[in-house]
Amino acid sequence: MLADFPFLSILTLAPLVGAVAVACIPRSRGALAKTVALGWSLAVLVLSIVMWIAYQVGGDRLQFRESYAWIPTWDARFTFAADGIALVMLMLIAVLVPVVILASWHDAEESNRSVPIYFALLLALECTMIGVFAAADVFLFYVFFEVMLVPMYFIIGSYGGPRRQYAAVKFFLYSLVGGLFMLAAVIGLWVVGGHTFDWQTLIQADIDTTTARWLFLGFFIAFAVKAPFFPFHTWLPDAGGAAPAGAAALLVGVLDKVGTFGILRYCLPLFPEASRWFAPTALILSVIGIIYAALLAVGQNDLKRLVSYTSIAHFGFIGIGIFAFTTQAGTGSVLYMVNHGLATGLLFLVVGMFVARRGSALVSDFGGAGKLLPLLAGVMFFAGLASLALPGTAPFVSEFLVLIGTFTVHKAYAVIATAGIILAAGYVLWMVQRTTQGTLNPVLAEMPSMRKDISLREKVVVAPLILLLLLLGFYPKPVTDVINPAVQATMQDVGTTDPGPTAVVNGKVAP
Template sequence: MSDFPFLSVLTVAPLVGGLLVVFLPASRGELAKRIALGWSLAVLVLAVFMWIAFDASGDRMQLRESYSWIPRWGVNFTFAADGIALVMLALIALLVPLVILASWHDADNLKRSVPVYFALLLFLEATMIGVFAAADVFLFYVFFEVMLVPMYFLIGSYGGHQRQYAAVKFFLYSLVGGLFMLAAVIGLWVVGGKTFDWQALTQIDISTGTERWLFLGFFIAFAIKAPFFPFHTWLPDAGGAAPAGSAALLVGVMDKVGTFGILRYCLPLFPEASKWFAPWAIALALVGIIYAALLAVGQNDLKRLVSYTSIAHFGFIGIGIFAFTSQAGTGAVLYMVNHGLATGLLFLVVGMLVARRGSALISDFGGAGKLVPVLAGVLFFAGLASLALPGTAPFISEFLVLIGTYTVNKPVAIIATAGIILAAAYVLWMVQRTTQGTLNPALTGVEGMRRDLSVREKVVVAPLIALLLVLGFYPKPVTDVINPAVQATMEQDLNTQDPAPTVGTVQEAHR
């Protein structure tokens, strides 16, 4: 089974499905939805077989494929996956069919082309899979840039208030970051012997000054994509304007390309520069945790609030990456997965509330739980998962990040815990103002607020709730896949070792 070209087929399949859907007449909207859903489910099944074929105790990079593309430049269609890429590919395959189900009526309500909307979702899936599966630096860059196109149209054509402004801002920020990366990619090709192969590039020696400049080119692009403070300002606008399903993919998956890129490219290719810049990266992550959390508390727009919470969460992921311990690194990758599940659920549930009320403003709700109790309960659960309540999956990842960071940098870990307190504040305050308290009389006259979760919506939220609970108590199936890749990054690429545990006796402690 491991000889099957999983990664290339996974990349191409959604593209083919999108082409089938996009050429359907606008009047065949229902058929477009069914084809898109069926195609995405087929991708999910293929991803399950890929997970089974992956040997967690085997080679670091598996499922490798390579096809000649531009021989003169040393460019190939090379795909390969380690445990970090594998879990992200699985997250994409899971979220896309759920987003398609959740977005069933989004394009109908906007009176725009339904086939184009669902084709864009499939195109986005293809590019996201490609960017995580690429093992050629130039191929990665191509997917990194092309990925912007479907999301730009999803926001600009199908989004809400200020959608065109948000789409242009998203595109320009990402494009500027891509230009920095392109310069670094060209520089890497020159110093790397005119090859773009990731495995070959990890073996080359680069002078200190050159390595730092190349690191900066990649890091700026990834910091914008993640986004880290102070490159974050595009995300609240894009997340607030995008349709809820698209926003779930934007924040749940697309932004992880930034943190994945740091783990896959910055650390292995530029290990000494990564260590040199680590204090600055950690400082940016810490500021992002506190700053974004404070801004989230004051938000009156539900979707912008969720976007700001994600900036804070990315701060934790950044700390976990640059702590350079296997515990913190595993926690950071697990955080990427769990954040995708929790924030994906939160965005989808917020979208359901907004669709019923016709407004994303928190002040337009109040006591909504009295009218839609099940939906309110799911929102409450999604909020608790987002603040990393023990028993939910994000708690495990946040705990690993903090404990792994504490062993090497106690002040950073202690300051970061303030973000946990602020997370409780903005999540509980949001839930209180939307679903609890006195019923807003205006809600009783809104027809949509008389409908609780439909069967379709229950199918959307049930798998995410189940995974958040199961991984909250038993994350081993995921951590077993992640651990070898993280350890290889820390020990082989960075040449770092976890600090030895210090255990003292009671008598020694008294002395």
Template sequence: MSHFPYLTVLTAAPLVGAAGIAFLPKNKPELAKRAALAWSVVVLALTVGLWTQFDVGGERFQLKDSWTWIPQWGAKFTFAIDGIALVMIALIALLVPVVILASWHDADKSKRSVPAYFALLLALECTMIGVFAAQDVFLFYVFFEVMLVPMYFLIGSYGGHQKQYAAVKFFLYSLLGGLFMLAAVVGLWVLGGHTFDWQQLVSADFSVNTERWLFLGFFVAFAIKAPFFPFHTWLPDAGGAAPAGAAALLVGVLDKVGTFGILRYCLPLFPNASKDFAWLGLTLALVGIIYGALVAIGQNDLKRLVSYTSIAHFGFIGIGIFAFTTQAGTGAVLYMVNHGLATGLLFLVVGMLVSRRGSALVTDFGGAGKLMPVLAGVFFIAGLASLALPGTSPFISEFLVLLGTFTVNKTVAIIATAGIVLAAGYVLWMIQRTTQGTPNPKLLEIKAMGRDLSLREAVVVTPLIALILLLGFYPKPVIDVINPAVKATMQDVGKTDPKPIAGTVEAGK
């Protein structure tokens, strides 16, 4: 290893910061907040350096770090990234300082330790970076499981209504998925040559039935994590109970581990089984699009509503993965990034509204736009991005997914398009009921205190809005990073793109 160990340092740095902040005195909350923000900015700076070192036209996996860990099992601390992992790590590095700034007062009202809250956010960042950077299958599994711990305490200790129920449900669902993966990981090690190295396992030869069972072990774990229908029921509870910042990371990043895992592990390691079960992935994704949208329309709780919209969005990502075209796959990965930006922004703005009103119920607002015009305007922009309005970054992702899917499966693409219409319904109705109409009398108190968008909150939302608009008009830099990794994944599966029809262009060109 001749290069600077970016991935090792990047993974360890948030944990070091978390350890230092956790031991700060409870009576020093402001010091803990400033230290956490500063440390997350350092991680962001390291990530910028990582991006500059990544060669878009180079090898598939780059910046590899490898350290001996458990030699008896052949397990190593091996980190390496392709374009898919790089964009997800960049998303994490951007969202964490934004979330910390947005969560400045989230723990103040709690009887729990404020330093512990911000230490948990940094510990969560460590596990999120590690799970995307790991190239050793056992190391990935460890991060996959440990990631549950900080989020469990963020929800259970600092959440709102029914926080303990939501935290336990989140933990048990994820733990159940982890048990399926553990069985598959053990089977992979036994039958794959007593190694956990990803590159060696890709070339391993499994029987048809063995490959199918191993695929299902990983797929169930990832379907629960994503979550795909019908494994989704933990998400509305967890998203509704979690503090707004933690919910933004939960839905914006943690859930992407599921779809990332399918791309990184299910497809390359079990290519034949992936093709055999593509119908299952497409079916669950389609049901999720329609179901998530329909249920979202009927929600009165803003945080649960946003959670249900994410179930629909993950359906589009699933379709893009199992369409097995480069265009759809690139759209799926880009959707993972753009969904993190748009839904992260939406959750944070909902948190700002809830902190003012003291309620997440849509019926407790009404007319908020007349009393908080700037905040309502940001809420409107976040909503438009969530419904993938042209000019916002999610539109590009959705368009690529549907276009790439249409070339191989017109029926799936047409049914999925219905989700776009439903998305317009639940988002616009949410905005109309919240910001329009006669102002709720309780909101007059907020107006009297002059509590529109503050300077700190403006700093929180500005970079997210800027990226949503920038990538909506010029996504090429990100697509260029993603494309080679997606093409390599399609080659692992043995799939080639169909010949382009008249008027179709390659993704990113």
């Protein structure tokens, strides 16, 4: 049966094998390296689709479970399993990586660095991303959580923009420090949890209140840095601004989701009382992040930094959805993780196409570019509208679920967060208007590269993301059906229930 097939271990190892194969290709054979990397990522996509089909909605909470001996002394094992939340993130990775590889076709050549190594690093990054979402052993999760930093560090530091070294070191140090907090919490969890790292065993462990709160804090800080939540966010604009566009799409589209996924998978089920106790603080930080990041985005002149700040605001919405502790808001948060990866990934890739033509990421260096690049400008406009959650696009569904699910229990937070939607319209439309509309910048008219509208390769890059954003905007049911049972199980772990319907009887609100 497909349910017994070792999907997760093969999906984790396959990109690593591909990375080694691509890295061994001579530097002079760059075209071959790209082709092999693309083919390998497409094979992972096909296998992921088969796994999606084999997943049984309404079946066991964790499916495709595999467990292999690793460090018997610590009871650490190579245990893989996926619930609905992990499954949709694995599919997001499988979709984005081949798209990013195709979008990054000329990135390494333009940096005069090794082409095979660049694409090998992308495949190695895919391996660690799959591993971190597939792990069902806390220590294994931590290992993937930390190892994930390595390929992204080298991608930013070796293939990024002028400030790449500063951005790479800042990204690495922030994530490493956050990881040290989690390491301390992982060790503490092993001690008080019965000397095991198995997730299913640990959620049944009886941990005293004070200890659980400290352990929660260790995990939460690591995940808040990775997400990033305010005030742990300052590394993202630098890393997103310096990284190649394709790598930046993976950074904000997938890597950052490890933080919010970690909160859902580890903080809430393992420390339910602590989660409820910290919820007001997390909600306040999330709301501040929405407004603060949106205001900073309005003032950005660098396109890539602007998109990075929009992501910080979006993670605020995900945060309030998680800590509202309702099924609607929780499902909206997970769906937001997927839709944000598609929308912001598309926006980053399109921005990269503009930057490659202009040789600059500054908004002030554009102006009227849509007169020369009408199709590419149209794609940017669509990506911007999707990013601000226009009805009919996928992010609208997730944002609506988050806000309505939060409003039922925390009206003030939902109302304040709604103001972020207005600010989002401001910074997105301002970006599009200043970049593609208005009077044509005379410098652009003299640049041959600015007269090359969207190419066939670029159409292949953006087409699947546009299609998914529209499809999930009008029919999200296939994804929400997968997410809902996992979110409901998580809410049960936390010990919360959805508020019942209310009605007004004789002028009074009654349940």
